[in-house]
Amino acid sequence: MARILFNHVYKRYGKYRELAVNDFNLAVEDQEFLVFVGPSGCGKSTTLRMLAGLEDISEGEIYIGDTIVNDFPPKDRDISMVFQNYALYPNMTVFENIAFGLRLRKQPKHEIELAVKRAARVLEIENFLNRKPQELSGGQRQRVALGRAIVRTPQAFLMDEPLSNLDARLRVQMRSEIIGLHKKIGVTTIYVTHDQVEAMTMGDRVVVMNKGVIQQADKPENVYNKPVNLFVANFIGNPPMNFITGKLMENEGRLEFHTSRFALRLTDKQAYQLKEHRLIDRSVVLGIRPEYIGFDEAMLEAHSDSLVTGILAFNEFVGSDRYYHISIGMDKYFVVRADSRYQVDDGMKVTVAVDMSKALFYHKDTELLLTD
Ligand code: ADP
Numbered sequence: 001m002a003r004i005l006f007n008h009v010y011k012r013y014g015k016y017r018e019l020a021v022n023d024f025n026l027a028v029e030d031q032e033f034l035v036f037v038g039p040s041g042c043g044k045s046t047t048l049r050m051l052a053g054l055e056d057i058s059e060g061e062i063y064i065g066d067t068i069v070n071d072f073p074p075k076d077r078d079i080s081m082v083f084q085n086y087a088l089y090p091n092m093t094v095f096e097n098i099a100f101g102l103r104l105r106k107q108p109k110h111e112i113e114l115a116v117k118r119a120a121r122v123l124e125i126e127n128f129l130n131r132k133p134q135e136l137s138g139g140q141r142q143r144v145a146l147g148r149a150i151v152r153t154p155q156a157f158l159m160d161e162p163l164s165n166l167d168a169r170l171r172v173q174m175r176s177e178i179i180g181l182h183k184k185i186g187v188t189t190i191y192v193t194h195d196q197v198e199a200m201t202m203g204d205r206v207v208v209m210n211k212g213v214i215q216q217a218d219k220p221e222n223v224y225n226k227p228v229n230l231f232v233a234n235f236i237g238n239p240p241m242n243f244i245t246g247k248l249m250e251n252e253g254r255l256e257f258h259t260s261r262f263a264l265r266l267t268d269k270q271a272y273q274l275k276e277h278r279l280i281d282r283s284v285v286l287g288i289r290p291e292y293i294g295f296d297e298a299m300l301e302a303h304s305d306s307l308v309t310g311i312l313a314f315n316e317f318v319g320s321d322r323y324y325h326i327s328i329g330m331d332k333y334f335v336v337r338a339d340s341r342y343q344v345d346d347g348m349k350v351t352v353a354v355d356m357s358k359a360l361f362y363h364k365d366t367e368l369l370l371t372d
């Protein structure tokens with residue numbers, strides 16, 4: 001088990017290609033469960049593969065423990081990797097599939113037997129050890145793939161979208177099994193997913209990537225509540241955060257956010273921070289999550305000085321909640337997340353209240369967070 005360190009790591013495929021990984025700096029703590037998340041092509045797999053030794057590092061160093069492993073072949077890095085296409089050997093039994101890596105390492109037979117049985121017990125596949133992969137369900141196969149990884153205790157587990165081939169229900173179940181497994185064996189784990197919900201529910205820390213660059217590496221709560229830039233704010237959260245561009249103007253000594261349709265008063269703290277950035281009379285982007293806008297009595301009463309009027313364009317029923325899409329003019333919508341029991345008809349005029357204490361302000365050009 002070990003700490004892992006990426007120090008100014010770059011990856012360029014071919015000579016003139018764009019950077020797939022661009023100045024990647026990150027310390028993964030011993031025993032941490034860290035998640036890489038980001039859109040397809042942002043460099044998650046490349047970063048993992050460089051750590052595993054499956055891909056050359058163009059520049060920089062990768063440490064496992066205190067050792068620079070740049071020039072180590074994969075087998076000398078003491079890492080176990082689980083892939084999306086877990087590719088079990090079809091002609092081997094579950095036992096043989098799990099034992100395969102240990103046999104390659106020429107471990108004594110009785111040790112292999114003990115290790116496979118222990119892994120099978122943890123994953124609750126002891127009863128399938130003599131079956132062939134095609135005699136198993138998707139979830140059971142996925143467990144065998146995990147078994148291959150956990151049959152020994154390496155320095156780290158690397159998992160590249162291991163659940164994306166499973167149906168939604170099984171995926172949720174396997175998520176908690178992987179987390180449970182990590183709690184039991186405590187090996188440093190880097191888990192890759194493009195699914196932000198998976199990232200948020202599983203990670204001790206979440207690393208949000210875009211175009212080969214780390215955008216934010218933080219606890220899930222911080223990534224959700226204080227996204228450091230517009231990319232993270234937009235990527236994390238479903239339905240996504242609402243964004244609207246407007247101008248900051250002073251009115252009777254108070255700072256307000258103005259659009260052509262409405263004005264919202266900032267909190268003292270927001271006003272102070274935006275003044276520090278010298279953004280009075282300048283355009284900024286206001287971000288507000290759908291749960292911090294509402295049209296129920298309690299919201300309207302609590303935030304009676306922050307009202308916006310619009311037309312309910314349509315609503316989406318998602319069970320206990322509904323997403324209400326409210327047209328606020330200028331081709332703009334506020335999506336409000338609220339109890340699905342509210343009776344509001346499409347086409348109706350609605351007044352919503354905005355909890356401005358939860359609003360975030362972003363710089364229009366740098367797209368960086370200005371307030372907290
Ligand atoms: P992710 O896993 O986040 O979807 P990847 O790490 O697979 O992203 O890819 C990052 C970038 O590198 C993409 O632009 C992809 O097209 C490119 N890339 C990945 N593998 C190769 C390769 N073997 N040769 C050339 N380009 C590659």
Ligand code: MG
Nearest residue numbers: 044045046160
């Ligand atoms: Mg990938």
